[in-house]
Amino acid sequence: GAGVSQSPSNKVTEKGKDVELRCDPISGHTALYWYRQRLGQGLEFLIYFQGNSAPDKSGLPSDRFSAERTGESVSTLTIQRTQQEDSAVYLCASSSPRGRLPIYGYTFGSGTRLTVV
């Protein structure tokens, strides 16, 4: 697509429930990233995909968080047994490897605002 698409845009869930967040990257972008932004804070790295492999999962906060990607397409971030501290905006970005395009920059989606009540 023309941009990075994330769904849902907003999600309110009860503590203890599982949630699944979706990201559709720009077509042709092989790299995909998930970040988390708490209210008034900067962005925290969660996980990076190159194709469908994840060379860096170092930012996932706990084993309740997992992510997968289908080929060079859609990615889903799953949070199990949600806690109130998981409330944040979850942002997805995609980019292409250096050399594939003149400018190696991120394009972000609009994010999913997750509220755990």
Added chain:
Amino acid sequence: GIQVEQSPPDLILQEGANSTLRCNFSDSVNNLQWFHQNPWGQLINLFYIPSGTKQNGRLSATTVATERYSLLYISSSQTTDSGVYFCAVGVGGTSYGKLTFGQGTILTVHP
């Protein structure tokens, strides 16, 4: 890990004024990007600038990689420039493309 410090944390301007935002980082980088987050939360990539100088309209950026800092210049500011400006850096290796973000500079431009 690498540390990224942005200054000033807050900046208030009158429309038409110029400003300079600074980003200091603690290690060598091979990726540096500036982003603007508008009041609705959308992050827009302004520059990919691991070194050198670039200009795009009223915005320009300079990165001096050997001295570990980058500057973002905003000239003739407009109310639509309001928002948060983030600097983000990457060090490559197995996480090529992964960025570490600074805490941002909150810019408010008054008419």
